[in-house]
Amino acid sequence: MTLFSLIDVAYAQGAKPAQPSTLEILIMPLAFIVIMYFLVIRPQQKKAKEHQALLTTLKVGDEVVTTGGIIGRIKAIADAFVTLEAGPNTTLKVQKSHITATPKVAAAKAEK
Known part of the structure; x- marks a missing residue:
């Protein structure tokens, strides 16, 4: 069968x-x-x-990193935007949501 x-x-x-x-x-x-x-x-x-x-x-004077990799110090904070000082006589207006970390936090995560 x-x-x-x-x-x-x-x-x-x-x-x-x-x-x-x-x-x-x-x-x-x-x-x-x-x-x-x-x-x-x-x-x-x-x-x-x-x-x-x-x-x-975030507060004025903090050093931050943007999603584009720009490191700068906060000069002014508005509702949706942050003004960063990226170098001498260089200011950038960045959306608040594009700030990813402070360099201290980024360095701590890189060590892990």
Whole structure:
């Protein structure tokens, strides 16, 4: 007897393949969502909170790094913009959200 003839005999006897339960169907998508939360969403929320805390603690005279890599000292702070002094007689107006870190924080992260 071949494998195909055994399958035909099984169907002829009325054997039906087992259907997974609703719980078994939902376990994989739920597990995937939980894994994605801990690997993607939660770290991103933590980083956003740290960045927001950095922006709220900025004050005139702090040295900061922008997303473009410019290092400067804060001369003035407005609602959405910060004026940086990047060198002698050089001032830049940068959006507050584009300030990424202070050099001290960046150096500490680089050491880790």
